[in-house]
Amino acid sequence: MTQPLIQTMTVIGVGLIGGSLVRALKAAGAVGRVIGVDCDPENLQTALELGVIDEAAASLAAGVCHADLVFLAVPVRSVEGVVAKIASHLPAGCIVTDGGSVKLELVRQCETLLPAGIHFVGGHPIAGTERSGVAASFAELFKGRRCILTPTAVTNPHALHMVRQLWEAAGSRVECMDPLTHDRVFAAVSHLPHMVAYTLVHAVAASAEEEENILAFSAGGFRDFTRIASSDPVMWRDIALMNSGPLLELLDRYATDLEALRQRVAAGDGPWLEQFFRTSKRLRDEIA
Amino acid sequence: MTQPLIQTMTVIGVGLIGGSLVRALKAAGAVGRVIGVDCDPENLQTALELGVIDEAAASLAAGVCHADLVFLAVPVRSVEGVVAKIASHLPAGCIVTDGGSVKLELVRQCETLLPAGIHFVGGHPIAGTERSGVAASFAELFKGRRCILTPTAVTNPHALHMVRQLWEAAGSRVECMDPLTHDRVFAAVSHLPHMVAYTLVHAVAASAEEEENILAFSAGGFRDFTRIASSDPVMWRDIALMNSGPLLELLDRYATDLEALRQRVAAGDGPWLEQFFRTSKRLRDEIA
Numbered sequence: 138m139t140q141p142l143i144q145t146m147t148v149i150g151v152g153l154i155g156g157s158l159v160r161a162l163k164a165a166g167a168v169g170r171v172i173g174v175d176c177d178p179e180n181l182q183t184a185l186e187l188g189v190i191d192e193a194a195a196s197l198a199a200g201v202c203h204a205d206l207v208f209l210a211v212p213v214r215s216v217e218g219v220v221a222k223i224a225s226h227l228p229a230g231c232i233v234t235d236g237g238s239v240k241l242e243l244v245r246q247c248e249t250l251l252p253a254g255i256h257f258v259g260g261h262p263i264a265g266t267e268r269s270g271v272a273a274s275f276a277e278l279f280k281g282r283r284c285i286l287t288p289t290a291v292t293n294p295h296a297l298h299m300v301r302q303l304w305e306a307a308g309s310r311v312e313c314m315d316p317l318t319h320d321r322v323f324a325a326v327s328h329l330p331h332m333v334a335y336t337l338v339h340a341v342a343a344s345a346e347e348e349e350n351i352l353a354f355s356a357g358g359f360r361d362f363t364r365i366a367s368s369d370p371v372m373w374r375d376i377a378l379m380n381s382g383p384l385l386e387l388l389d390r391y392a393t394d395l396e397a398l399r400q401r402v403a404a405g406d407g408p409w410l411e412q413f414f415r416t417s418k419r420l421r422d423e424i425a
Numbered sequence: 426m427t428q429p430l431i432q433t434m435t436v437i438g439v440g441l442i443g444g445s446l447v448r449a450l451k452a453a454g455a456v457g458r459v460i461g462v463d464c465d466p467e468n469l470q471t472a473l474e475l476g477v478i479d480e481a482a483a484s485l486a487a488g489v490c491h492a493d494l495v496f497l498a499v500p501v502r503s504v505e506g507v508v509a510k511i512a513s514h515l516p517a518g519c520i521v522t523d524g525g526s527v528k529l530e531l532v533r534q535c536e537t538l539l540p541a542g543i544h545f546v547g548g549h550p551i552a553g554t555e556r557s558g559v560a561a562s563f564a565e566l567f568k569g570r571r572c573i574l575t576p577t578a579v580t581n582p583h584a585l586h587m588v589r590q591l592w593e594a595a596g597s598r599v600e601c602m603d604p605l606t607h608d609r610v611f612a613a614v615s616h617l618p619h620m621v622a623y624t625l626v627h628a629v630a631a632s633a634e635e636e637e638n639i640l641a642f643s644a645g646g647f648r649d650f651t652r653i654a655s656s657d658p659v660m661w662r663d664i665a666l667m668n669s670g671p672l673l674e675l676l677d678r679y680a681t682d683l684e685a686l687r688q689r690v691a692a693g694d695g696p697w698l699e700q701f702f703r704t705s706k707r708l709r710d711e712i713a
Contacts (some may be wrong), residue, residue, distance in 0.1 A: 154503065162662065163597065166579060171631055185646040213519055214695075215574055232473065245598060250531075257689055258528070258550075259496070263642065275446045276522065283642070285584050288647060297529065302535040319471045320592055321632075321639075322639050322642050323642070324644065324646045325629045325632045325633065326640070326642050327630070327638055327640065327646060327647065327648075328627065329625070329629065330625060330629075330647055330650050330651075332683075332686060332690075333625055334597060334650065334705075335682045335686075335701065335702050335706075336682045336705075336711045337617070337618060337621055338677065338705040339616070339682050339701065339705045339708070340675065340679040340681075340682045341613045341617065341618075341622060342704075342705075342708040343612065343678060343682075344609075344675060344678060346614065350710050351609075351610050351614065352614070352711070354551065354571070354610050354611070354614050358614075358618065358653060359613060359614045359618055359712075360712060361649070361652075362618050362622065362650065362653060362707050363618075364649075364650075364651060364709075365707045365712055366706060366709040367709050368700075368702075368706070369706075370699050370702035370703040370706055373698075373702050374695055374698040374699040374702060377690050377698055378690070378693055378695055381690050381691065381693070384690060385687065385690060385691055387628065387629070387686070388683070388686075388687045388690070390628045390632065391617060391624060391625065391628040391683075392680070392683060392687065393628075394620075394624045394627050394628045395624045395676070395679075395680060395683070396584065396680065397618075398620060398624055398676075399676045399677070401678070402620075402665050402666070402669050402673060403669065403673055404663050407502075407662055409573075410661075410662040410665055410666065411658050411659060411662040412658075413555075413627065414656075414658035414661050414662060415621065415622050415624075415658040416630075417461055417623040417624075417626040417627045417630075417654045418623075418654060418655050418656070418658055420626050420627070420630040421626045421651050421652075421655050421687060422645075422655055423640070
């Protein structure tokens with residue numbers, strides 16, 4: 138048998154992302170022993186029973202002290218606290234990486250907190266479903282999907298290469314991007330759409346309280362359109378707060394466009410509306 | 426052979442909806458001869474070649490003068506002009522119905538313009554794709570989908586029954602609703618979401634002009650979420666204008682919710698954001 142890519146891997150937060158990565162790596166023979174840590178004991182027990190992890194650690198310190206690689210898959214605002222707790226327990230040469238949707242501030246936090254000889258690599262697999270928890274995890278989640286790594290001037294090249302191989306073993310196509318560009322791009326194509334979807338459901342549901350049976354007709358388009366509003370509230374609270382700069386810029390741009398549309402609907406401006414919809418359709422069809 | 430439900434049917438606007446209804450009725454043996462009228466000669470020729478219609482009429486008058494039933498499947502703001510042109514050419518007892526997404530104003534227009542002895546029934550099949558034109562039509566489009574009919578105090582019961590049978594033959598589940606309730610419900614579950622999707626694509630694309638390659642990362646969630654922004658711009662211009670009252674009310678409600686969200690993101694109010702996302706998730710999961 139060939140040596141696995143990683144002998145001992147610790148996953149902190151054994152949910153949809155953490156669980157799916159381990160399943161994929163195990164299926165690929167890329168990992169030896171997997172230790173899990175999770176703030177939800179029930180979820181951790183499920184991970185053990187499902188065979189996703191080989192061992193459930195009782196504490197962060199106990200979980201990471203023999204790890205060759207630590208994967209952080211907790212909500213992005215929990216990363217700093219977790220890293221502060223594990224920093225002094227990590228063995229020399231350990232690689233720490235994450236799967237968070239926000240990178241600039243998170244990468245800065247980790248690079249600041251981790252001591253010399255511990256190698257941090259920021260990562261963001263572009264995959265997920267609106268479900269959460271280890272029971273929702275599956276080995277094929279990352280297959281054919283992009284994974285963005287966000288190395289900086291201080292990133293160790295060997296660690297970066299190792300993390301790249303890890304995601305490739307899970308089936309991902311790996312690309313590198315600087316952390317700020319990452320945060321701007323994903324504010325636009327992911328974070329803003331989630332804010333829009335959550336708000337749409339909120340506004341329509343308030344309307345539904347007044348109008349009987351309104352949601353009985355919300356099958357089809359509305360249900361598909363708002364699927365992302367089923368995503369984990371804690372995860373999205375953290376993303377909204379941690380990427381608030383780029384997100385607020387886009388929210389303002391979006392609100393300005395929406396107000397322009399509202400004014401033209403009120404004014405009955407057919408040519409403007411047709412042009413607006415036509416432009417959006419063309420742009421949307423270009424990415425299809 | 427048993428008698429078809431309708432001997433001669435004229436479809437004005439032989440696109441996705443008109444074409445699909447005829448295909449479904451022909452498959453069910455529910456229609457005899459089908460005459461098509463369309464402002465796009467090329468689309469009309471395609472309808473003829475595909476066998477969707479049996480005859481292409483050269484004018485509205487020629488198209489409707491022998492019709493037992495006329496189905497109007499043109500953009501909602503074109504209905505009034507079409508009905509004004511055909512009103513004096515319809516044979517006595519003819520049933521006129523439509524498939525428009527807006528009902529209150531449209532039903533009033535048709536009831537006002539059509540002479541005694543011509544029976545109008547407002548309708549709205551809850552089906553469609555983001556594609557348009559007869560080439561995109563297919564017999565199964567309405568199968569298992571709702572179709573809303575919007576009878577008023579002056580609707581002829583026999584004509585209503587006939588139109589109900591028509592949609593049932595096409596596979597739809599028929600329900601009746603008053604026109605104003607219809608317009609309020611669909612402003613919420615369909616018209617507002619389309620405005621939101623068109624605006625989202627617009628705002629993100631403007632951002633993409635500044636940030637290179639942004640749309641390369643827009644696969645997956647963003648592509649699915651914005652699919653409805655590929656819908657026909659003329660159709661949606663008309664819907665926005667003709668249902669502007671209920672739509673503006675919802676746009677204002679939505680903009681208020683969005684501004685509240687923006688303020689809480691700017692203020693870093695985690696508990697509020699989590700609660701907001703949690704409420705939306707719960708409401709969304711209830712309709713899933």
